[in-house]
Amino acid sequence: MEKHVVVIYPHPDDESFGAAGTITKFRKQGVSVTYLCGTLGEMGRNMGSPTFANRETLPEIRKEELINACKALDIDLRMLGYRDKTLEFEDRQTVAEHLKDILEEIEPSLVITHYPDYAVHPDHNALGAAAVEAVRHMDETKRPVVWAQAISNNFPDVLGKPDIVNDVRDIFDKKMAAISAHKSQANGVLGQFQQNPKNKAEILEGAKKALGKERFYIWDYDK
Template identity: 65%
Template sequence: MVDFAKHEQVVVIYPHPDDESFGTSGTILNFRDAGVPVTYLCGTLGEMGRNMGTPFFANRETLPEIRKQELIDACNVLDMDLVMLGYRDKTLEFESKQEVAANLKERIEAAGATLVITFYPPYAVHPDHDAMGAAAFEAVRQMDHDKRPEVWATAISNDREAKLGEPDIVLDTESVFDRKLAAIKSHKSQAEGMLKKMQESSNFVGEYESALQRLRYESFYKVDVDDVMS
């Protein structure tokens, strides 16, 4: 059982719009319902993404502004603060980890974070995911020990349990899933394709029920940044 109220400030660090909604929005909502402020440090606008809506309603030129507004809408659903860091999509692996970490460290400390949620490199599949998680780990590593926040990390690779063991935290989001689904659907350019595939599935039992089956549980590893390579 997670004591959400024990934290004073949560900072979520992911690279893309929708990373927060698909994998962590139920957790975010539980923190907000407990009165804990949450801030999302979003690395990029996902402007190089391939999904342009289903059917298409975006193009390469319009996608950045569309995804920016979708991100704002999702954060409004989740009742959390948003900081857009302004990095370029699909290039985070080429940024200086130390420079990104310094940026994140300053923001984590300014927020007074007692918990950071990020991706677990190298178990996060996408190079941007791994690079942002590595920079977040480094940011916390550079902090004074007595000021470091707790770190929860999301691992999504198929071999995560073989390499890392069972997650330390598994949260059932059913009680807030209506709002989680609303946050996901705010990312219309990215979510409609997923929802359409669910509808075409032979085991489709309705949008809410099918999404609940796939996305109900959110899991995290508690990380001591001194014990991991990032």
């Protein structure tokens, strides 16, 4: 059993869409989980329909949503304070050192992050790369295992079969609760629930099909 799991993603909602089921499985085992969230997603385009936010208010809204999602998942939260859509321009080694300091404090046995170059968004790729580097620079005897999540369309063709495939459909209610906490981002799905109540089961099944399996590669530091 893992001692402590640290999840490192750049945006509020990345943890819920990407790994909420896996996180839930760890919490059910009594494993502590800490989320290191890179930014507040303040440059997100989704302002609601009808509009409920603007560029000035969105950061606080997404911060509150993030806190609520972490409560739903029963995990600790640390906000790293970077700016949305700028992580690719940060010095990678500086970010890696920042992460390394936190990891050495927490001493996790497992780190979950994005797979660099196969995570679609520049922030995903940049923070994933910094997380991989952070662990690389740690004392080898204290290094946590790294699970890297690829989400680009071509990742199976390039990277092969994932090492870890967690089927989380049996606990999908917990994943949906976490996703639903991010109302500004999950608005489309939630809107369908509200507008078409007869289709609720169908929509839920569609969500399960798309998000019911969480896949990770174990990072090989010997390459």
